[in-house]
Amino acid sequence: MKTTFKKELIGREGVVLLDTIRRLNRRNAVDRLMKLLNKTHPADIAWVFRHLTPDERSHVFNIIAQTGIVGEFLSELDQAIMLELVGNLTPKFIAAVIKEMASDDAADLLEALPGEVAGEIRKYMGKADRDEVEELMQYHPETAGGLMSPDFMALDGELSVADAIEKVQQRSEEMEMAFYLYITNGEEGQLSGVLSLRQLLTNPPYRQLKNIMNPNVIAVTTDTDQEETAHIVSQYNILAVPVVDASYRLVGIVTVDDIIDVIREEATEDFLQMAGAGKDREILLKSTLSNAITRAPWLFASWIGGIMAAVIISLFEAELQKVLALASFIPIVIGMGGNIGTQSSTIVVRGIATGRINMNALAQVIFKEMRVGLLLGTFYGLILGVFAFFTYNDPLELGLVVGFSVLFAMALAATVGTLVPLVLKRMDVDAAVATGPFVTTSIDIIGVTAYFSIAKLFLEI
Amino acid sequence: MKTTFKKELIGREGVVLLDTIRRLNRRNAVDRLMKLLNKTHPADIAWVFRHLTPDERSHVFNIIAQTGIVGEFLSELDQAIMLELVGNLTPKFIAAVIKEMASDDAADLLEALPGEVAGEIRKYMGKADRDEVEELMQYHPETAGGLMSPDFMALDGELSVADAIEKVQQRSEEMEMAFYLYITNGEEGQLSGVLSLRQLLTNPPYRQLKNIMNPNVIAVTTDTDQEETAHIVSQYNILAVPVVDASYRLVGIVTVDDIIDVIREEATEDFLQMAGAGKDREILLKSTLSNAITRAPWLFASWIGGIMAAVIISLFEAELQKVLALASFIPIVIGMGGNIGTQSSTIVVRGIATGRINMNALAQVIFKEMRVGLLLGTFYGLILGVFAFFTYNDPLELGLVVGFSVLFAMALAATVGTLVPLVLKRMDVDAAVATGPFVTTSIDIIGVTAYFSIAKLFLEI
Numbered sequence: 001m002k003t004t005f006k007k008e009l010i011g012r013e014g015v016v017l018l019d020t021i022r023r024l025n026r027r028n029a030v031d032r033l034m035k036l037l038n039k040t041h042p043a044d045i046a047w048v049f050r051h052l053t054p055d056e057r058s059h060v061f062n063i064i065a066q067t068g069i070v071g072e073f074l075s076e077l078d079q080a081i082m083l084e085l086v087g088n089l090t091p092k093f094i095a096a097v098i099k100e101m102a103s104d105d106a107a108d109l110l111e112a113l114p115g116e117v118a119g120e121i122r123k124y125m126g127k128a129d130r131d132e133v134e135e136l137m138q139y140h141p142e143t144a145g146g147l148m149s150p151d152f153m154a155l156d157g158e159l160s161v162a163d164a165i166e167k168v169q170q171r172s173e174e175m176e177m178a179f180y181l182y183i184t185n186g187e188e189g190q191l192s193g194v195l196s197l198r199q200l201l202t203n204p205p206y207r208q209l210k211n212i213m214n215p216n217v218i219a220v221t222t223d224t225d226q227e228e229t230a231h232i233v234s235q236y237n238i239l240a241v242p243v244v245d246a247s248y249r250l251v252g253i254v255t256v257d258d259i260i261d262v263i264r265e266e267a268t269e270d271f272l273q274m275a276g277a278g279k280d281r282e283i284l285l286k287s288t289l290s291n292a293i294t295r296a297p298w299l300f301a302s303w304i305g306g307i308m309a310a311v312i313i314s315l316f317e318a319e320l321q322k323v324l325a326l327a328s329f330i331p332i333v334i335g336m337g338g339n340i341g342t343q344s345s346t347i348v349v350r351g352i353a354t355g356r357i358n359m360n361a362l363a364q365v366i367f368k369e370m371r372v373g374l375l376l377g378t379f380y381g382l383i384l385g386v387f388a389f390f391t392y393n394d395p396l397e398l399g400l401v402v403g404f405s406v407l408f409a410m411a412l413a414a415t416v417g418t419l420v421p422l423v424l425k426r427m428d429v430d431a432a433v434a435t436g437p438f439v440t441t442s443i444d445i446i447g448v449t450a451y452f453s454i455a456k457l458f459l460e461i
Numbered sequence: 462m463k464t465t466f467k468k469e470l471i472g473r474e475g476v477v478l479l480d481t482i483r484r485l486n487r488r489n490a491v492d493r494l495m496k497l498l499n500k501t502h503p504a505d506i507a508w509v510f511r512h513l514t515p516d517e518r519s520h521v522f523n524i525i526a527q528t529g530i531v532g533e534f535l536s537e538l539d540q541a542i543m544l545e546l547v548g549n550l551t552p553k554f555i556a557a558v559i560k561e562m563a564s565d566d567a568a569d570l571l572e573a574l575p576g577e578v579a580g581e582i583r584k585y586m587g588k589a590d591r592d593e594v595e596e597l598m599q600y601h602p603e604t605a606g607g608l609m610s611p612d613f614m615a616l617d618g619e620l621s622v623a624d625a626i627e628k629v630q631q632r633s634e635e636m637e638m639a640f641y642l643y644i645t646n647g648e649e650g651q652l653s654g655v656l657s658l659r660q661l662l663t664n665p666p667y668r669q670l671k672n673i674m675n676p677n678v679i680a681v682t683t684d685t686d687q688e689e690t691a692h693i694v695s696q697y698n699i700l701a702v703p704v705v706d707a708s709y710r711l712v713g714i715v716t717v718d719d720i721i722d723v724i725r726e727e728a729t730e731d732f733l734q735m736a737g738a739g740k741d742r743e744i745l746l747k748s749t750l751s752n753a754i755t756r757a758p759w760l761f762a763s764w765i766g767g768i769m770a771a772v773i774i775s776l777f778e779a780e781l782q783k784v785l786a787l788a789s790f791i792p793i794v795i796g797m798g799g800n801i802g803t804q805s806s807t808i809v810v811r812g813i814a815t816g817r818i819n820m821n822a823l824a825q826v827i828f829k830e831m832r833v834g835l836l837l838g839t840f841y842g843l844i845l846g847v848f849a850f851f852t853y854n855d856p857l858e859l860g861l862v863v864g865f866s867v868l869f870a871m872a873l874a875a876t877v878g879t880l881v882p883l884v885l886k887r888m889d890v891d892a893a894v895a896t897g898p899f900v901t902t903s904i905d906i907i908g909v910t911a912y913f914s915i916a917k918l919f920l921e922i
Contacts, residue, residue: 015821043696051819169663179640179658179700197640197658202630234725235504237718239640239700256717257698260724264695267728268811274732275807276800283808284817288832295804296837302800303841306793307848313789314853320788327781327788328774331905332767334792338799339737339763339901343756346736347744350729356745358512360476371749376757380764387768392775440800444792 018048025059034063042069046076050285054084061085071097075105079112080285091117095124103129104149104258107136136252144229145222147262148243148252154182157192157210161203168197182242182250183213191242191250193217219244222251226262231355233259270353273432274346276301298437305441309334309448316452319459325392326455329384329402334447336380337409341443344369344417345435352421352431359425366418373414374407381407397458404458405451412450413443479509486520495524503530507537511746515545522546532558536566540573541746552578556585564590565610565719568597597713605690606683608723609704609713615643618653618671622664629658643703643711644674652703652711654678680705683712687723692816694720731814734893735807737762759898766902770795770909777913780920786853787916790845790863795908797841798870802904805830805878806896813882813892820886827879834875835868842868858919865919866912873911874904 017040024033037045037060045064049057064070074082074097086094086109098106098121110118110133122130132150139145153171155164164181181200183193193213203212219242220229233241233256243252268281276298277283283291313320313330320326348365351357357365385403392398417439421431478501485494498506498521506525510518525531535543535558547555547570559567559582571579571594583591593611600606614632616625625642642661644654654674664673680703681690694702694717704713729742737759738744744752774781774791781787809826812818818826846864853859878900882892 014816015819018819018821041697043698047696047816050817051822165662168659197662198629201626201658201662234718234721235508236502237504239717256700256721257695260695260717260721263721263724263728264815267724268815271728271732271735271807271811275803277804277808281815284812284826288829288836291829292833292836295801295833296840298804299797299800299837299841302796303793303845306790306796307845309792309796310789313792314786317785320785324778324781325775327791328771329767330788330791331770331774331795331909332764334796335763335767335770335901335905336760339760339898340756342736342897343738343759346732347738350732351745354725354729354742355475355508356511358476358479360479361512365745368749368752372753372756375749375753376760379757380760384764384768436803437800440796444796448792 014044014047017044018051021045021048021060022052022056025056030063033060034067037064038067038069042073043076045069045073046078049077049081057081057085058088065089065093065097068100071100071105074109075101078282078285080282082109083112086113091120092124095121098125098133099129102149102151103132104136104147104252107133108141111137111141139222142226143222144220144224144226144241144243144254145252147226147229147254147258148222149255149258150252152182152240152242152250152253153180154184154189154250155209157183157185157208157213159209160205161200161207161209161212162205164200164209165205168200179239180253181209182217182253183209184250185210188247188249190248191217191219191244194242217242220254221245227266229254230259230262230266234263266353270349270432273430274349274436276437279433301437302441302444305444309444312445312448313452316456319452319455323395323398323455323459325394325398326401326452328392329388329405330448330451332384333402333405333409333451334444336377336406337413337443337447338440340373340376340410341413341417341439342436344373344414345421345439348418348421349431349435352425357422359422362422366415366422369414369418370411373411376414377407377410380410381405395459401451401455401458405447405454408450408454409443409447412446416442416446475505475508478505479512482506482509482521483513483517486517491524494521495528498525499528499530503534504537506530506534507539510538510542518542518546519549526550526554526558529561532561532566535570536562539743539746541743543570544573547574552581553585555582559586559594560590563610563612564593565597565608565713568594569602572598572602600683603687604683605681605685605687605702605704605715606713608687608690608715608719609683610716610719611713613643613701613703613711613714614641615645615650615711616670618644618646618669618674620670621666622661622668622670622673623666625661625670626666629661640700641714642670643678643714644670645711646671649708649710651709652678652680652705655703678703681715682706688727690715691720691723691727695724727814731810731893734891735810735897737898740894762898762902763905766905770905773906773909774913777917780913780916784856784859784916784920786855786859787862787913789853790849790866791909791912793845794863794866794870794912795905797838797867798874798904798908799901801834801837801871802874802878802900803897805834805875806882806900809879809882810892810896813886818883820883823883827876827883830875830879831872834872837875838868838871841871842866856920862912862916862919866908866915869911869915870904870908873907877903877907 064073155167179197181195182191183195184190185192193215194217195209195213199212218232218236218238220232222243222245229241240253240255242250243254245251265281269279273279278294280294283294381403384406385399388402389399420439421435425431525534616628640658642656643652644656645651646653654676655678656670656674660673679693679697679699681693683704683706690702701714701716703711704715706712726742730740734740739755741755744755842864845867846860849863850860881900882896886892
């Protein structure tokens, strides 16, 4: 059995590989290391590199640089690590490596490098390669143009099946993902249909491609946002989506493996943004200082909110003086508000990201969340009121005060938690960016204001 | 130009479709509705169904039930809506629809239905279909066995390229995703290699498949977890992964479109779980009451935490009596702790999910987060101390108290936020499940305890 059964790579198998590479490197067993690296999938080596020290990385990379997998390996790496490694190479050597890479990966690498280094490298590249890469670099990295690969198979609709098969056989091995043939018409190469390799095989050799192709091809334009492109590929279960320019000329394809990366990356960014931890998905690779700097601004929002809460509470010093027990319930009032608000905003942010919310019928979503807030607020307010009444029975009104405050804070928090991301989205701001810190901060402020106002009302009567 | 350019379906285009379907349905324009539904992609109709009322859904579905797309449409639907619609159909009719569905989708549908209804339906199914579906239903839905489709192309390694091409041409249209040919050996059909359709075309007709196949095929077993299967497909950029049983017999393939669904669903579940909002990704479709019931238990955790915080604060009544201003800073101390704790736990939960954390080298991750907590705690503690000193200068120690409390709360919260998900993962509990509510609750308690203990210490001297 030569079959490779992959099982929990990220767990046991990955760790074994990591330890082995580490041990061989320590012993400086270059030959055995090279043999091992050559038979390991570049994606697995890239995973290992995340967990090596910079010294180990530089060492092991010197060996990889002598193998044929260096190009593929570089395109699998996290950007921070790629930049670290490439920094030690000469522009000439990088140019040679880039020649071996898929041109979309090469464009990504050049984009990540400092401008002058990229310029140096380009001097060493052949004209054809350089043109192809520069063509790709003109698109924004987060659009279909920035994602696409120019290695696709396009044939004129006038060709016969037999001609097409011959063309497929002649093409070099470049395109590993050739499962669709795109059919174009005219000299400009405008996209007119699509055909699978299998359909090519099952049709008689004399038939013209334009008569057997599927003319309902789903396409995107070079400036389609990557998130939208991902939606389309996953919505219609396709393996690649063709990309056309403004004159409908086919210029590239975005394949499903890149789409998976986009989906994962967008989810990670949303996670981090909702927690107010920036949006850099490589944050675990950062130094303590730059990690702290990334996270500091969002904490500042919450700091300002806390100061405002402190100022508000001190306005109610008289009430607090009268009933010291009010202080005890501050955490639960703002905590319950904060938690239901986070629930609401998370449901809404994710609902927007996955297309489950119809942005033209928002009233429904908002009223539903308000009802949920009222329902849960009534329940938790009631049991808190009863608890407070039986444990802190001086004054008797305390139960009412905390009960109503929780009800009020939760109902309001659910509403605010729903509204903030919807409003941000309407204003065309990424709903995840500001939702997290903004929602919790405003709920803290709303919570204490409501709490002490209700206390004042009840205790003064 | 017949090419379809999809642009922001979930936005404008989807809403136009939704409105049109709604209008035609109101006017009872059955013929025009049927025409429109027939030319719309089933995935788009499924999206529209999320935003129709139950009455509209039942109406429109009666029309879809008469078209050929009903099977594909059902498999694109959210489960809650599918069950709602299928409830009105006779078992006999459902059996007829199921015959048109891919057998993995059919198995999913039968699994979602109540046991007796599924039993009724099975009676009306042909033996071959029933066997195929029952075979699939024996696997857990969240494993490779539960995800796989039995429609794949497997050929014996002894066959020649010419034989293989003939076999490909003979196969019915069933398999839309046929891009890999799997090569088996022996009568048992054990997996021995893989070949792309393109490789078939570019090799001479007399050559045997076993001599041109790639023997390093990456495979999973029927009981491989779906998340792990998704990791493998995305790690190695493959379009389908073959699934083998305990005796290495090829029994199915998991295609990349199902993997995309898994990745999206797992991300959504993690989002909801971290916010303590259950894990039902169809929560937006639920009624107010069942929505509230799903979210209530997690809020209970935070309620208990709040009660404990209240009890702790009342233990420090004497300190509070002496310095009433202490109450004002409760929200900021627990808020800063809660926010940095959420940052840390989010980074760790997502790091585990995306394989960025090496579970064998956790000390590194924990110490890094502790350092970040200390750094940010020092900064925000310092500015808060200065603020408190200049605004609430009675007693003078208040600045020190709140400054140290924030430092302490933030450093501890970052540590707890990191430890909780790591410990859960080590105990083989899904890190996202309990992290959210557990982290915020314990940080509230730690925060107030630290705050008032520090206050006691400083104010008593």
